[in-house]
Amino acid sequence: MAPSPTALSVALLGCGTVGQEVARILMEDAEELAARTGARLDLVGVGVRDTSADRGPHVSRDIVTADLEGLVDRADIVVELMGGLEPAGSLILRALRAGKTVVSANKALIAARLEELSTAATESGVQFSYEAAVAGAIPILRPIRDSLAGDRITSIMGIVNGTTNYILDMMTTHGSGFDDALARAQELGYAEADPTADVGGGDAAAKAAILASLGLHTVFPLEAVHTEGITEVTSRDIEAARASGHVIRFLAIAERVAREGGADAASVRVHPTLVPADHPLAAVRGAFNAVYVTADNAGELMFMGQGAGGAPTASAVMGDLVSAARRVVAGGPGRTEAAARSIEALPFAESRTRYAVAVVVEDRPGVLEQIARVFSAHGQSIESMSQGRAPEGADAAAELRIITHEGAEGDLHATVQDLASLPSVIRKPTFMRVGAK
């Protein structure tokens, strides 16, 4: 066996907020990291497109380079923090194929090309890890991949986007409207100037695909994630949720669904969800993230922490880096779990959950029966029904709030469509999904 290396050269690709924090930690904690790893971690280069920009006090100008491929070639470990699909994808593949360990925080890339990148790592016998790509500082991917490796995960529900949790929390606790809450999130730097990826659900969908892939031992395609953002959540929805003992949380959900006489399927989706007010996910406030996992043997587990920010994300990157470096020092090949078996995406129409449906109706005898008949005709069984105050501008009306037992999306959509066509129904009914019993 070759002697253990006494130093490993580390290349940083990208040097924004997270990259600068990684550089800082590598410098400030060099001695302690070397003791824990068994070898020094030497930052040999920082690859960026614009070499003239200031990279903060922890990156010396003489290691900054625009020659990204050259930098990859002279490193033992490549840390990719550029984001985006290219050139990040090509650079990571180049590194993995050359037998280099790779750490990445690039959720979009990983959600899009997990299988290809994992296969390249396995073929070269190196580690490819990306804990920081989901839920920032929270150790969630490693526990799912390793600690729960001998269990069967049946459901993962995550608050994986801090911006939207902050917005929903502001709407819930301060009665803010969506636009005000978003503006406040932007002021505080939680939300980007263009908040589409957050409030539209794209960011959460990428994380859902990664959680589903690892948790359900498959490669779940990003395109198959059913995605609804929070842009249409109103103060009225929040109030109705409260009235039924719930709060609204924006969840990324990956469920293993048993199908009669067939293999299990995966229901992976991102949408605003009613969560019971006493559920641990309801207690996740502000910009925090949390992931709630249910497994056959472990039962229920929750992981909570900071989902974004330079230092927290850098903590997750550094955990991957030290773990992978230890492996290099020990001399063994890595093993990134290959997708052991594949699990089919459940057609969204077959996805099952409970629903909270709001129907504004004429306030006269017989209407309730009509409404109930529509639910029943589509096999949607009603758990509770209550009457809320009529919305503004609809004086002769009442709002029925119905919570259903578990039913299929397809049936629910058909129910809503039929409700809308009833003469006694004044507005198109709205609904939210109820999760986390």
Add this chain to the structure above:
Amino acid sequence: MAPSPTALSVALLGCGTVGQEVARILMEDAEELAARTGARLDLVGVGVRDTSADRGPHVSRDIVTADLEGLVDRADIVVELMGGLEPAGSLILRALRAGKTVVSANKALIAARLEELSTAATESGVQFSYEAAVAGAIPILRPIRDSLAGDRITSIMGIVNGTTNYILDMMTTHGSGFDDALARAQELGYAEADPTADVGGGDAAAKAAILASLGLHTVFPLEAVHTEGITEVTSRDIEAARASGHVIRFLAIAERVAREGGADAASVRVHPTLVPADHPLAAVRGAFNAVYVTADNAGELMFMGQGAGGAPTASAVMGDLVSAARRVVAGGPGRTEAAARSIEALPFAESRTRYAVAVVVEDRPGVLEQIARVFSAHGQSIESMSQGRAPEGADAAAELRIITHEGAEGDLHATVQDLASLPSVIRKPTFMRVGAK
């Protein structure tokens, strides 16, 4: 390189509740586990002292043996679930020295002999893992060891004993007395007939030592854990805690403490602690466990789940087993982190926290000033003082409830001693520690 094995032989030492669950999972999920691991996991033997006892439906009688050493010798992976110091310790050492992978759930043994066992594993280049020893199903040791490997943990606070959390929760939410709550816990099977290890804190102390060792990168001796149980917590304490906006939780605490002009020290202790009512640890109900970790970069993290029970504990054992088996299949040597640097135990008198002190005094002018002077003489600064109702049988008295700013244990003890000697103080003052700001 030798070809990867297609099957690995697994030996179970001990076959109680957890062992039977591990046997069940190995049998029921054999195919899926093989796909995830890359090799079959064959249960080749179950070692027990009494071979005639029934071991449930998942352990076939012909693999049960009393020849523990012989069983160890013919296994690739040894799963030790016997508990106790011996013969578990000798058997594990025998296995490790012979280059076998070992998984254990034996907190008492690991707290007592972590250094020796880890060294044996490192020397043989094999994995020794024991996730199930702390907080049952909750993945906590692996995240601390690997995911936070590049961060600096400053504090770990854990609810790591479900029995005591159940008792305190019953006292808090139902107003039960300690004895009633304990009796109920015994009825439900949460507490043993002899509850000493739980309510006296011995169980939590072993877990605190393990958390401290991994989290602070040292080997923290069990004897150096300051341990106070919950047997003296009264309904009155619970009520006083509530009055000041707290709940009482039984915490295992491991803190890194900076000392002027010297190396950091470790304060590791187990005691009932006042936790703010809106702190996530206050929301941990019933027999659940949770561990709250603070690190320089990650910030605050919480891990919650089931801390005991056959299936949850077996989940953690299986996670270790599959992870270690993957490593064997990949052909690389393992690396159990050696204690990279040692950190001294902080003398308990130097341990610092806030305190809630209850003093029953004569209800007359000037007493308050006397009391305050004692605190001040010992450098204990007072954060708040309020007057509670007098305890039963002390009519002419008042109870002062004082919460201090952070101060040292030694000073607090001296303060309490001096308070007790004041003529105006009617009973020996009591105190609880206030944590988790």
